[in-house]
Each structure stands twice: as structure tokens, then as C-alpha cells.
Amino acid sequence: MARPDPQNEIWDKHLHPHLRLLLPSSSPPIHLEARLYLPLPLPPSISKHVNILGEYSTVPKKLEDLDANLRDGLRDMGVERVVVASHPWGRLGGSMLDPVITSHLITAIYHPYHSHTTDPSTIEAITPSPAELCGRTAVISYNVRGVGLSGGSQPWLGTGSDPEDLAEIEKIGVGLLGDSVKEVFRFGYSWGSLLTILAPFPTAHHIPLKKTLLVSPPITVFKGITLLSSKKFPVALKDHHTHLNKPVWLVYGTKDEFTGSSTYLNFAEEQGKEVVKSIQVDDADHLWRRDEGQKLREVIRDWLDSSGDNEEMDNKLS
Template identity: 30%
Template sequence: MLYQSHVVADMADVRHFTHELIQLASGLKLEASLSVPPERLASSTEKKLAVCLHPWSWLGGRMDDPVLQGVKKPLLERGYYVLRYNSRGVGKSSGWPSLTGTTEAQDLLELLRWAVDTIQGVKQVVIFGYSHGSLIASLFPLLPDPIQVSHVLLSYPLGPRSWLTAFRGKHYTNTLNTLLRDPKSKVLVVYGDLDEFTGVESYDAWADGLEEEAQGDGKGELTVERVHGATHFWTDQNDARGRMLQVLTDWLP
């Protein structure tokens, strides 16, 4: 089934779907899955939405990534509609991946517009990015009231960021710092101390810099969590994934 971006659905029509195409205003079609929370948790007046972004497609990243599948349960239990999607050129999604990630950031903005038109009454949005997806998530802007946007950056690929973004790392740094300085921002950063792509010393130094950016009156809310024994892939070894999910659950708006 193909969903048009300009169609505004009645709330009774919002349903669970998997691997269906959403057509954006740009003409791009993105393959997506929408999970609907239990009816008792889905507020009729103030909906909550989480949009999940997968790892780098060039290394096999897809919306059905086990980590994204794992975060779905706590999000649904907290009353979130959960939208996962394949970025451009992945699966059945049309278009071609970019080298810089900026085109994917624009796609995400258009997808969010579709979602808030379709799920009427959304007031709380969480942009959840895992690995390469966290790069794209970090570019997502805050939105005008009444929508509150929060960001989760999981296993941010700090080590390989330069070549993942065609050496535009400075742009990503500046955009994230600008976000942290905004008093409306709410950001959760989670990484493992056994990450295969970024050493824990580099992560710790980066996290210290982020906390400096967020310090002081009139700044955003930043939470940084380092999970002991966790790799980039959040395997079940050392119960790393379970502890990450608990961090997410405790933090969720």
C-alpha cells in the first residue's frame, strides 16, 4: 500500500503496518513500518511518536536491525507510536544514498511532516538514531510549539564520522552544539565502552565537550550514559542491551 504525504487520516484509520511505502512531498518513497501502542496508552489528545533511524546502509543497515527491533517494546509501553523506515536507496525505498547525510536529513523532516499529519495530535516526538542513524538524527531541528522534540543518539559513530559524512564532521559538530545550547532541547547520548569503531577515551572526551556545551543557564537538557561491557552492536553479552533499554526507558519523556 502507498501512503500519500498530503493525506490527513482520521485517528480511527491509524493502524499498524509493516514494509509499506510512504510517498513524501518530494516524490521520494520510503519503505516504513508503524507500530501502534496499546489503546489504553494512546492518548486521544496528546500523542507521542518515536522515529527510529537505522545504521549505515552500505554495511547492511536496515529498519529491521535487531537493536531497533529491541527498542520498540519500551517505546510502545510508554505510549509511543513507533515509526521505523528504510532510508533512501535501502530496501524498497526509492532514491540514492548521499555521501554527506544532508539529503537523508531532509527526508527525515518530510517523513515527520507526514507522520504528524497522519497521527493527529502528536505533541511529543523522539528522534532515535542508532549508529549512522544518530548522525542523521543529530541534524533534526527542534520544531515550533506545541511539538516537543527530543533526540536519542545511540552509538554515535565518532571514530569513522569523517568518512561517513564525506569529511563534513565539523558541520555535524556545529549542528549538535547548536542543538545542545537551545533551552528546548532534550538529548540522550548512550555509548558502550567496548565500541569497535570508537575508543572509550575518545567517547569520554567527546562527551565531556558535549556537557560543557550544555552547561549554564538557558541551555538544553543533556544526559550522557556510558554502558560498561557494551559493544557498538549491543549484543546480549553482559546484558548490555538490557541495560541500554533501561536507560532509554528511564529517560523517555
């Protein structure tokens, strides 16, 4: 079968080009499966390495196996923003392939006006081209230990090395894309929200962490997970805010199966508006399906475009 051209095919097939990688964890013998989603257009040095879901599959490459042309191509793309995405709990089937990441986050970033129910030919006529929509943003998602092709295993209680792994993936992703990167955002969904907050802050000057968005964090569950941990979620969240010097965004649905609206409201009130910017979406459950998924994409776009401070924005979406 002929290899598809990611520049032309990706828009029509609701997909986005990415590299499949095996990256070192915070414990180097253990590698983690990752995907690096890239903005369009792709230079020729990268196109031949790109994996497109549904068309063909590539074998994930280890960091040391990336050839010089690919490394140079990544650095020459001029990526200015990297979004690091963390997935739901692996013990319950969570992975980097969760639709909240592969569909809602990726679509909000690269195809903000795209709809699975709309004829792509009509979209192309009335909206900016895919290259214009992609901007200069890359997304890196990964499987925690024991999920997919990632080595090791995930603990039943506590977070183990997972927060440190997120920070390591973040550092490697920025390193691959070079000195053009100006800012890093963190995106945590469900259990992944905990890792997003607990992960060590970047220490290198060239990795400026600017914004964080938490989607449906199961706050009550976190109390049990961190029972034996030295740092609890509320304390870590305040530390995170101090580092960002701006509110952490938190979006949740009124029909979330793990956490009630009143719990989220009370939590946000206890933390204070300077720490948490909470957004409630009516009728959305934990999985963000159907119309509620589109509302989540709207929140993601607002988060991406925000200055990060307490902008005026409705804290409820109907």
C-alpha cells in the same frame, strides 16, 4: 491461515503491531518504506490493516492510498508522543529492521518488563497488561533511500537528502496521528545518530521536539562522512541542544568496535554536560547483544521517563 488478533497474540509472540507504509521523502517522487508502531488497544478500524511479523505480510501502503476509516482511527487513538527512529548506515546493511530498533527500542516502550527468556504467562500475572504498558506512544521507523523498498540511493560520502527525509517522515507521522500529539522524540542508532542531529528542526507549532537519544554514534567515522558538509557533527549537536534547551542523551559501550571509550569521554567533556548527557555501559559493543541489550533498554526507559534536564543518573552501567 486465520488472521491473528493483534490485541491477544502480540504479547505472547514477542511482537508488536505496526502499519507498513510508503511515505513521500523530501523529494516527493521518491518514497520511503516505513513502519508505524502503535499503542494498544487498537480500534477495529485499524486492526485489519496491522502487520504482524511472523504471521503474515502486508504490502506497504502509500499515504494517498490510506482509506478514510484508517486515517480517522489513527487520529482517534489519542497518541500523545511520537518517537522517530533512524537506523545504521545502509551501505553496511543497516535498516529499520535492526534489532536495536525492532527489539530494544520497541520493547522498552511497549513491553518494558518483557524478556525473551521469560514465560509470557508468568509475566502477565505479575506485570501490567500490554495496554497499560503501551501508554500513548507511537514509533515511526523508516528505511533511508536505497534500503529495502525505499526508492533512490544513498551517497557514499556525505548524507545527501537523508536529514531532510527524516524531518519529512517526522512531519508525516505526526500529521497522521493528529492534534493529540504533544511531543516528538528522536532516536538515532549508529550512523542514524548523524541524521537525527542534522535533520532540520520542526517548524510547525504542533510538532514540539522534546528529547533526543543517540546510541553508539561512530564519532570518528562522522568526521569523514561530513568532511565536505557545511555543518559538522559537533557544531550540529550544539545547535540541536540549543533547540531542545536540554542535554542530548548519548549512550555507548566500552567495547564499541568503531569508537573507543576515551574518544566518547573526551567528546562529552568537550561538549559539556549542558550539551551532552553521556552514559557508559561496561562490556557493551556496537551491536548491544545479550545482557548489554537489556541495559540499553533500561537507558531507553530512563530517557523516555526523564524530564529531559540534567537528572541525577549514573553515567556508567556495569
